[in-house]
Amino acid sequence: MSDTAMMEVAELVSGYGRIGVLRGASFAVVRGECLGILGHNGMGKTTLLRTIMGLLACQSGRIRFEGRAIERLATHQRARLGLGYVPQGRQIFPALTVRENLLFGGIAKSGGAKSGADDILARILGDFPELKRLLDRPGGALSGGEQQLLALARALCGKPRLLLLDEPTEGIQPSIIAAMSERLHDLRARYGLSILLVEQNLDFIRGLANRALLIHRGQIGREIPPAALADPTLVEEFIAAV
Amino acid sequence: MDIVFAVGLQVLSGVATLLITSLGLAIIFGMMRVINLAHGEFLMLGAYAAILSARAGLNIWIAMLVVAPLVVGGIGLVIERLIIRRLYGRMVDTMLATWGLSLALIGAVTMIFGNTVAGFSAPLGSFAIGSFTASAYALFLIAAAIVLFGGIWALLRFTPAGLIARGTMQNAEMASALGVSPDRVYAVTFAAGSAVSGLAGALIAPFSGVVPTMGAAFIAKSFITVITGGAAMLAGTFSASGLLGTVATLGTFATTPVFGEVMMLVVAIVLLRLLPQGITGRFFRRSL
Numbered sequence: 210m211s212d213t214a215m216m217e218v219a220e221l222v223s224g225y226g227r228i229g230v231l232r233g234a235s236f237a238v239v240r241g242e243c244l245g246i247l248g249h250n251g252m253g254k255t256t257l258l259r260t261i262m263g264l265l266a267c268q269s270g271r272i273r274f275e276g277r278a279i280e281r282l283a284t285h286q287r288a289r290l291g292l293g294y295v296p297q298g299r300q301i302f303p304a305l306t307v308r309e310n311l312l313f314g315g316i317a318k319s320g321g322a323k324s325g326a327d328d329i330l331a332r333i334l335g336d337f338p339e340l341k342r343l344l345d346r347p348g349g350a351l352s353g354g355e356q357q358l359l360a361l362a363r364a365l366c367g368k369p370r371l372l373l374l375d376e377p378t379e380g381i382q383p384s385i386i387a388a389m390s391e392r393l394h395d396l397r398a399r400y401g402l403s404i405l406l407v408e409q410n411l412d413f414i415r416g417l418a419n420r421a422l423l424i425h426r427g428q429i430g431r432e433i434p435p436a437a438l439a440d441p442t443l444v445e446e447f448i449a450a451v
Numbered sequence: 452m453d454i455v456f457a458v459g460l461q462v463l464s465g466v467a468t469l470l471i472t473s474l475g476l477a478i479i480f481g482m483m484r485v486i487n488l489a490h491g492e493f494l495m496l497g498a499y500a501a502i503l504s505a506r507a508g509l510n511i512w513i514a515m516l517v518v519a520p521l522v523v524g525g526i527g528l529v530i531e532r533l534i535i536r537r538l539y540g541r542m543v544d545t546m547l548a549t550w551g552l553s554l555a556l557i558g559a560v561t562m563i564f565g566n567t568v569a570g571f572s573a574p575l576g577s578f579a580i581g582s583f584t585a586s587a588y589a590l591f592l593i594a595a596a597i598v599l600f601g602g603i604w605a606l607l608r609f610t611p612a613g614l615i616a617r618g619t620m621q622n623a624e625m626a627s628a629l630g631v632s633p634d635r636v637y638a639v640t641f642a643a644g645s646a647v648s649g650l651a652g653a654l655i656a657p658f659s660g661v662v663p664t665m666g667a668a669f670i671a672k673s674f675i676t677v678i679t680g681g682a683a684m685l686a687g688t689f690s691a692s693g694l695l696g697t698v699a700t701l702g703t704f705a706t707t708p709v710f711g712e713v714m715m716l717v718v719a720i721v722l723l724r725l726l727p728q729g730i731t732g733r734f735f736r737r738s739l
Binding site (some may be wrong): 262264283284285288289294296300302303304305309310312313314316317318322323326363364367 | 611614615618621624626628630631632
């Protein structure tokens with residue numbers, strides 16, 4: 210276990226019922242980096258993030274976040290330690306307005322105390338100006354791209370130090386994907402965020418991640434060489450070789 | 452003209468009674484999907500808390516409006532810890548457990564206080580509308596229903612705690628991933644719903660009489676109201692108690708109290724046949 214690691218995952222096993230999805234996944238996220246995990250559907254990407262968040266029980270293995278074992282903590286305790294989560298499908302509260310969705314992200318960790326929530330809202334709207342005109346709309350009435358931005362903004366309202374992103378490009382128009390990549394670059398620098406990104410969109414990982422690992426049948430493979438990452442055919446060869 | 456006022460007052464107080472006695476059940480069912488079959492006994496406990504503390508010399512208004520909700524809210528907190536918490540997501544098991552709880556509470560109260568009707572006279576006099584007299588307590592009951600309903604609505608709509616409650620109700624998993632402890636939200640919700648039921652029991656005590664089995668007279672009507680209301684717990688309970696309370700009271704006027712309730716049940720059945728998701732499954736869908 211190295212000193213620079215912000216989060217270390219070791220031999221993580223989890224899944225649904227008896228069907229194993231993660232079969233001993235191990236890797237570490239270095240403080241300040243964006244680590245991309247690339248994998249096809251069904252390889253365990255979403256299961257990995259859900260297990261790290263505690264939404265799925267880990268059957269065995271260890272998760273350390275900033276030196277603390279968190280694999281037995283409840284989900285909300287992990288969130289309070291500094292994990293932010295942008296799930297697959299966005300999971301916007303549909304009947305809450307955009308403003309309420311954001312406020313929820315700001316007050317959730319303090320158990321409803323509102324101190325500073327308005328400042329957080331003002332600051333986040335500075336980062337996401339396109340949400341301003343949507344503030345009074347119900348979250349369920351937003352487009353996929355708008356919901357993705359809202360989910361990201363809502364997670365940032367809780368001031369996380371490590372952000373878990375589950376396929377942010379899923380169901381989003383290509384033009385918005387490019388904008389989102391830029392936005393994440395920018396936010397990373399400004400908030401001092403570390404990011405764990407699981408994706409199957411190679412371009413998106415290449416544009417954002419400092420390093421990329423491959424997930425295959427519930428295990429984390431070798432690091433994908435940067436040269437290979439630049440060339441889709443090389444990546445395919447790399448995947449085939451695992 | 453006088454009779455219109457007299458009947459109108461009667462209808463409004465019928466609606467208010469239905470609303471007050473259903474709200475606690477609606478909160479617990481709407482927020483947690485827990486069907487509390489001991490709801491009627493929570494009403495009964497509220498009535499006993501009020502009458503006993505009033506007999507002990509406490510001011511009757513404090514006994515009804517403060518002691519009853521506090522006592523039953525506290526009991527609810529303990530019951531959530533001991534029973535409900537272990538059964539989340541298991542609706543049938545929860546119904547069985549709360550039904551058992553209902554029988555146990557009736558038995559315990561009968562053992563301690565006896566199976567006698569305790570009187571509790573309406574603490575306000577009556578007034579005349581032309582040639583009719585009406586109880587001033589009916590007016591108080593209507594006001595109490597408005598304040599209680601408005602207060603709960605404002606709490607959910609405008610406070611941070613209300614925002615946490617609404618979000619958790621919509622997506623508990625996401626709420627926990629953002630840092631909310633759903634266990635805590637459920638515990639507070641169950642206690643709050645119990646407190647509202649306790650308050651309701653104290654408020655209806657002056658005209659229903661206080662007996663260990665008094666809950667049975669209300670639980671069926673409360674259930675029908677909540678189910679007829681549908682998914683939006685406040686708008687649903689409000690519209691359903693408005694409709695069913697009016698039908699029951701007018702039916703009672705036209706015929707007999709028994710037949711009034713029969714008419715109410717018939718309306719509820721027809722309504723649920725036409726709107727299986729309840730009133731708010733079709734109308735006011737975006738409301739609370």
